[in-house]
Amino acid sequence: MIIGGSSSQDLAAKVAQDLGVKNGKLEIRRFPDGEKYLRVLEDVKKQNIVVIQSVHHTPDELFMEYLLLVDTLKDLGALKVISFFPYFAYARQDERFKPGEALSFKTISGLIESVGTDEIYTIDMHGHRVIKLSDVFKIPAQNLTAVPLLADYVKKTCPMQRPLVIGPDAEAEQWARIAAERLGTDYDVFEKKRYGDRQVEVRPRKANARDREILVVDDIISTGGTIVEALKVLFAQGARTVNVACTHPILAGDALRKIREAGAKNVIGTDTVPSPVSYVSVAPLIAEQVRKAGLSGTS
Numbered sequence: 001m002i003i004g005g006s007s008s009q010d011l012a013a014k015v016a017q018d019l020g021v022k023n024g025k026l027e028i029r030r031f032p033d034g035e036k037y038l039r040v041l042e043d044v045k046k047q048n049i050v051v052i053q054s055v056h057h058t059p060d061e062l063f064m065e066y067l068l069l070v071d072t073l074k075d076l077g078a079l080k081v082i083s084f085f086p087y088f089a090y091a092r093q094d095e096r097f098k099p100g101e102a103l104s105f106k107t108i109s110g111l112i113e114s115v116g117t118d119e120i121y122t123i124d125m126h127g128h129r130v131i132k133l134s135d136v137f138k139i140p141a142q143n144l145t146a147v148p149l150l151a152d153y154v155k156k157t158c159p160m161q162r163p164l165v166i167g168p169d170a171e172a173e174q175w176a177r178i179a180a181e182r183l184g185t186d187y188d189v190f191e192k193k194r195y196g197d198r199q200v201e202v203r204p205r206k207a208n209a210r211d212r213e214i215l216v217v218d219d220i221i222s223t224g225g226t227i228v229e230a231l232k233v234l235f236a237q238g239a240r241t242v243n244v245a246c247t248h249p250i251l252a253g254d255a256l257r258k259i260r261e262a263g264a265k266n267v268i269g270t271d272t273v274p275s276p277v278s279y280v281s282v283a284p285l286i287a288e289q290v291r292k293a294g295l296s297g298t299s
């Protein structure tokens with residue numbers, strides 16, 4: 001049975017349909033003081049359950065809902081709970097950079113385990129220093145990537161002459177490489193310096209965008225600052241067109257407007273974070289992983 005939390009209802013329905021299994025229902029509301037009420041409206045006893053909950057924009061609330069849900073499922077006799085966090089917040093703070101800071105990643109991972117989650121999957125998680133999720137979680141944990149789906153969509157809908165793939169910073173090399181392989185072309189990454197939450201500077205390395213059609217690939221577009229700076233560099237070099245793709249279109253504030261005004265031809269994201277540019281669904285990625293885990297025969 002697939003159960004989506006309140007942030008991932010549509011995605012859960014798509015995954016359930018793809019697998020031909022039941023999409024379990026919940027009742028979620030608030031008490032007048034703001035406290036969340038959650039009720040599982042299914043018989044989950046001896047069932048394997050796949051929970052999908054993307055924790056974007058209001059992560060505190062959505063993590064709390066997740067904890068209530070999984071604790072309840074286990075209490076009601078569910079066998080295994082396999083959880084997918086299409087967008088996983090709280091991965092940034094995996095170190096104490098300044099004295100006294102919370103190690104948020106450690107706290108959250110401990111809570112996820114404490115309610116009885118059996119396995120966890122994330123998608124293009126924003127954890128720069130964490131090489132493997134299994135270094136953080138004691139339960140089986142894996143980070144999947146949506147970039148092949150994004151690249152295939154770009155190939156089909158945005159034909160490019162002499163394409164070049166650019167990652168806007170060193171971390172984006174992993175995604176640029178996959179997209180370039182999919183498009184059968186070359187890639188490079190920029191060097192990025194961050195001066196604050198909203199201020200960044202990017203510089204090109206070897207690749208030259210002159211007369212090329214560009215695809216910029218990143219995990220997240222948040223304020224859009226990184227992409228806008230990349231667009232400036234690419235157009236200054238003489239790029240013919242620039243398409244932009246990301247897994248998580250957070251698009252805080254007027255990020256989308258800024259990116260379009262900076263000249264992006266198309267902006268493409270996935271539905272890990274529902275947005276006006278969520279053209280690509282990660283449902284097939286999740287469904288494939290559920291099949292691999294051998295759970296899709298249970299409904």
Ligand code: R5P
Binds near residue numbers: 223
């Ligand atoms: C950073 O390291 C990420 O990969 C993204 O480049 C970054 O989070 C994007 O943020 P913004 O859109 O605010 O520049």
